[in-house]
Amino acid sequence: MKSIIKSAAAAAAAIAGILAASSCNSGNQISGTLTGVQSDSIRLFVNDAVSNRLVKTDTVAIVDGKFKVNFPDTAMYIVYIADLHQTGNDMSDPIFMLPGDKLKVSGSLSEPVFSGTRIYDGLSRFEGHRIISEKLDSLYEKAQSVAKDDIVGRQAINAEHEKLSAQRDSIYAEYVKNNPDDITSGYLTIFMNPEKGLESYNLLGSTVKESAMGEFLDMIAGQFTTWLEKEKNKANIQPGKAAPDFSLKDIDGNIRTLASFKGKYALLDFWGKWCYWCMKGMPDMKKYYDKYSGRIEFVGINCGDTEEVWKETVEKEGLKWTNLYNGDSDEITTKYAIEGFPTKVLIDKEGMIVEVFVGESEELYRKLDELF
Numbered sequence: 001m002k003s004i005i006k007s008a009a010a011a012a013a014a015i016a017g018i019l020a021a022s023s024c025n026s027g028n029q030i031s032g033t034l035t036g037v038q039s040d041s042i043r044l045f046v047n048d049a050v051s052n053r054l055v056k057t058d059t060v061a062i063v064d065g066k067f068k069v070n071f072p073d074t075a076m077y078i079v080y081i082a083d084l085h086q087t088g089n090d091m092s093d094p095i096f097m098l099p100g101d102k103l104k105v106s107g108s109l110s111e112p113v114f115s116g117t118r119i120y121d122g123l124s125r126f127e128g129h130r131i132i133s134e135k136l137d138s139l140y141e142k143a144q145s146v147a148k149d150d151i152v153g154r155q156a157i158n159a160e161h162e163k164l165s166a167q168r169d170s171i172y173a174e175y176v177k178n179n180p181d182d183i184t185s186g187y188l189t190i191f192m193n194p195e196k197g198l199e200s201y202n203l204l205g206s207t208v209k210e211s212a213m214g215e216f217l218d219m220i221a222g223q224f225t226t227w228l229e230k231e232k233n234k235a236n237i238q239p240g241k242a243a244p245d246f247s248l249k250d251i252d253g254n255i256r257t258l259a260s261f262k263g264k265y266a267l268l269d270f271w272g273k274w275c276y277w278c279m280k281g282m283p284d285m286k287k288y289y290d291k292y293s294g295r296i297e298f299v300g301i302n303c304g305d306t307e308e309v310w311k312e313t314v315e316k317e318g319l320k321w322t323n324l325y326n327g328d329s330d331e332i333t334t335k336y337a338i339e340g341f342p343t344k345v346l347i348d349k350e351g352m353i354v355e356v357f358v359g360e361s362e363e364l365y366r367k368l369d370e371l372f
Contacts, residue, residue, distance in 0.1 A: 027070055027071055027072045027073040027099075027100075028070065028071050028072070028073040028077070028097055028099065028100065028101050028102070028103075029068065029069065029070045029071075029101075029102045029103065030044065030068070030079070030081075030095070030097075030105060031066070031067065031068035031069070031102075031103070031104060031105070032066070032067070032103075032105035032106050033065050033066050033067075033105070033106055034062070034065075034067070034081070034106075034107070034108065034109060034112070035107065035108045036108040036109060036110070037062060037083050037084075037109065038083050038084075038085050039062075039083060039084040039085045040061060040062055040084075041059045041060060041061050041062060041084040042059070042060050042062060042067060042081055042082065042084060043058075043059055043060070043082045043083075043084055044058070044060055044069055044079060044080070044081055044082075045079060045080035045081075045082060046071065046077045046078070046079040046080075047077065047078055048075045048076075048077065049075065049076040049077060049078045049096070049216045050076070050215050050216050050219055055071065055077070056071070059084060073098075073099035073100050073101070074099065075099070075212065076096070076097065076098055076099070076212045076213055076215075076216050077096075077097045078094045078095065078096055078097075079094065079095040080092055080093075080094060080095070081095070081105070081109060081112070082109070083109060091109060092105075092109050092110075092112045093112065095114065096119055096187060097117065098117070098118070098119070098183070098211070098212045098213060099212050101116070101117040101118075101119075102116050102117070103115075103116050103117050103120070104116040118183045118184065119183060119184055119187045122182060122183065122184030122187075123184060123187070126175060126184065128171040128172075128174075128175065129171070129172075129175075129188070131171075132164065132167060132168045132171055135164055135167075136164055136168070139157065139160055139161060139164060142157065143157045166193075168191075168192070169192045169193055169196040169197075170196075172188040172189070172191070172192055172196075172200065173192070173196050173199065173200050176188060176189060176200040176203050177200075177203055180203050180204055180205040180208070181205035181206075181207035181208060182208070183207075183208055183211060183213060185200070185208060186204060186208040186209075186211070186213045186214075186217050187213070189201050189204065189217065189220070190216075190217070190220050194223075194224035194225075194227045194228050195228060197220070197221075198221060198224040198225060198228065201217060201220070201221040201224070204217070226330050226334055229334050230333075230334055230337040230338070230339065231337075233334065233335060233337040234337045236337075237336055237337045237345070237353065237356060238353065238356075239353055239354060239355055240352060240353065241352065241353050242351055242352055242353070243258060243268075243345065243347045243351050243352065243353050244258070244332075244335040244336060245257055245258045245259070246258055246331075246332045246335065248301065248324040248326055248332070249324065249325050250322060250323060250324055250325075251311065251314060251323045251325075256322070258347075258351060259351075261297045261299065261322075261347070262349070262350070262351055263349055264295070264297050265295060265296040265297065265346070265347065265348055265349060265354075265371070266296065266297045266298075266299055266346075266347045267296055267297070267298050267299065267344055267345070267346050267347070267364075267368075268299050268336075268344065268345040268347065269285065269299065269300045269301065269342060269344050270301050270303055270333065270336070270341060270342060270343045270344070270345075271300060271301070271302060271303070271341060271342045272302060272303050272304040272305050272341055273305045273309050273310070273313045274304055274305060275304075275341040275342060277341070277359065277360045278341055278342040278360075279317075280360060281342060281360035282319070284360075284365060285298065285319075286318065286319070286320075288365055288368055289320065289321050291368075292368060292372045293321070295372050296368070296372070297321070297322060298321030298322065299321065299322045299323075299324060300314075300321060300322065300323045300324065301324050301325075301326050301332065302323065302324070302325050302327075303326045303327070303328075303333060303338075303341065304327070304328060304341075305327070306327075307325055307327065310323075310325050339358070340358050340359060342359065342360060343356065343357070343358050343359075344356070344357040344364055345357075346364070346367065346368075354371075355367060
């Protein structure tokens with residue numbers, strides 16, 4: 001199961017924070033034994049599954065090899081267990097918990113065994129899940145032995161992973177089809193690739209969709225939908241294609257569209273203050289803005305920041321070009337099939353895409369030097 005959980009951790013959102021132990025007997029509970037722990041305590045990390053909000057921080061003692069921790073069960077949570085003195089991999093897979101769950105844990109942090117809840121007891125009864133998990137785990141271990149510069153070996157691993165992923169989706173989809181009101185079906189849906197996952201989500205019954213898992217599943221289905229729309233739009237975000245129109249607010253509150261920049265080259269920069277590489281590249285952006293500002297319009301499109309952070313960053317960093325605010329909306333990032341930040345889209349005077357640059361690289365600036 002380890003590789004499946006890891007492959008879905010990006011769709012399910014990054015998890016951080018530490019959970020406090022309490023002496024109450026109500027709510028959720030995790031207890032059991034763990035082998036291979038290097039200290040006499042462990043840490044538990046928990047987030048609200050939907051908001052990814054930190055719940056609490058604390059350390060839990062292991063006494064005679066056993067531990068127990070209780071916490072409120074007001075939402076669906078995703079939890080990690082970590083060695084107090086963790087050294088990189090000393091952390092369990094994410095644990096999905098619903099209100100009222102009393103989870104039992106055994107085994108090691110690297111290969112934990114979970115039981116006692118509807119999700120994990122359902123998985124243990126599902127033979128297809130065990131078989132495909134073992135195959136993916138075996139492939140994961142095999143991938144660790146392939147050198148980074150072994151291109152052929154890595155291509156073979158990727159091809160095998162695609163094949164196994166397709167098998168996994170078919171096995172999971174069949175289970176969901178036959179068990180639409182089983183909470184385990186909701187869990188399996190989370191780990192499918194977007195197309196099959198969305199199909200399975202639409203098959204889930206009201207028992208699952210109206211459970212504590214329902215809101216999280218709705219969020220995942222939305223992510224699946226956005227991903228599929230981006231994949232479809234990739235064909236239109238190519239050199240020679242017309243750049244999609246948009247309508248966004250600038251720093252003064254005025255609405256700007258793509259037509260605002262027609263008649264002049266435009267460079268759309270999809271960025272965020274939270275993005276390390278976006279900010280690392282700002283000195284080069286400023287240098288080339290000063291160099292070519294009379295011949296090209298730089299247009300920063302902020303994504304993922306609050307409006308306050310956006311305005312503060314524009315002022316503090318001295319970003320003198322046109323700055324537009326997108327916030328958390330998916331509309332323009334879906335239209336432009338944005339998959340990574342920063343992404344820069346170079347557009348000609350007629351509104352046609354010249355080239356798309358993903359990440360911070362010298363290629364963009366070489367292109368600008370060629371053009372101007």
